[in-house]
Amino acid sequence: MTELRPGGASSVGMRLRRRVAVCSAVLAASGCVGWDSSVEDDLLVFRTSTSVGPARKFVAAVPVEDGDTQLSLTALVGDEAGYAARIRNPQREIVYEASDWWTADRNKTNGGFNADVITIAWPIDAFDAPLTPGTWTVETRFSAARAPLDVTVAVKRDSDLTSGVLHADIVWAGGLQDDADLASGVSRALEIWRDDVYGPIGITVDAVERTWDGPAALASPGFGDADAYLDAVGDKALRSVSVILVSDVSDGANVFGVSGGIPGPLPGTDRSAVLVSVGDVAGRDGVFTDEEARLLSETIAHEVGHYLGLFHPMELPIGGGQAIATWDALDDTVACARLTACNDALGDNLMYPTPICASATGLSCSAFVRQRTVSPDQQGVVHRAVLVR
């Protein structure tokens, strides 16, 4: 749970003013432009609209105080691409270097790979160097010099990394909420997500449903329909995850859900959503059995897990077969070597890459393996996330 700041609003204000002073001094020294500072949802937030430097890079200097637990940076660079190249602590030591992970067999963050929306958080897990007081820097690099750039930095403090609240904005697309069978299935799924999946790991899900009159089928976030995404979630609250319910993910067959990033962006962008296909989960008859409602709950929980920074414990072999070549960066999700061994060791994990059929009737699966286990290291990632307050 996010710490209540002692002394109420005035002490937050004082703390902020002091920070702004620090920030301005640091940024002036590094030759950067000014930042707008604010307190939003109990986060310290710094925003700037600027442009990429002549050397195709931009360095954000982030003032960190005692008690701060995670910083998150999102950078939008329009039609260009960029990535978070390195993070340095106040002693100027490099604690994260993107290129270390480019050819690694472990996944740490997608923030170190090229995208038009860059999102990176630090620390990601219990193995990372924690935030210490002083000025941290996040260096981003881009495909073009002088491209317009919007950057949002948020800093969280959290005195308890075992419990927290996650606000979720459940967005019904294309009038699907009028289908009573879908509405009933989604309401059961949200209850299971809250009570039986995230509740047991100390995350209180606070979900609010709303309707949106955009299309009922969308491309995966970042792969099309940018204007529709901006219309649906462009003004989302920083500290809330948006889950858009559609009848179909238009760029993938039989895709149950997709996350806009690992981790996902905080400000509203065309990637700031988790897309869930209630149509695909409900199957051909469009009616949710109890089994399908459970599968939907685990799908939402899984995709939101990505948005909070979790990777699959291992990736399915590219092109089929048994040999596993890529894992997450955590210790307690077994680095299984073969798919059958992974099914046995990790098949009940929330972040397992696919549902596993437990029993089939003819060609269709009548029962799936329950996938709700979140390991202590995975819980550490989720509880650190800026989105969790």
Ligand SMILES: [Zn+2]
């Ligand atoms: Zn996944």
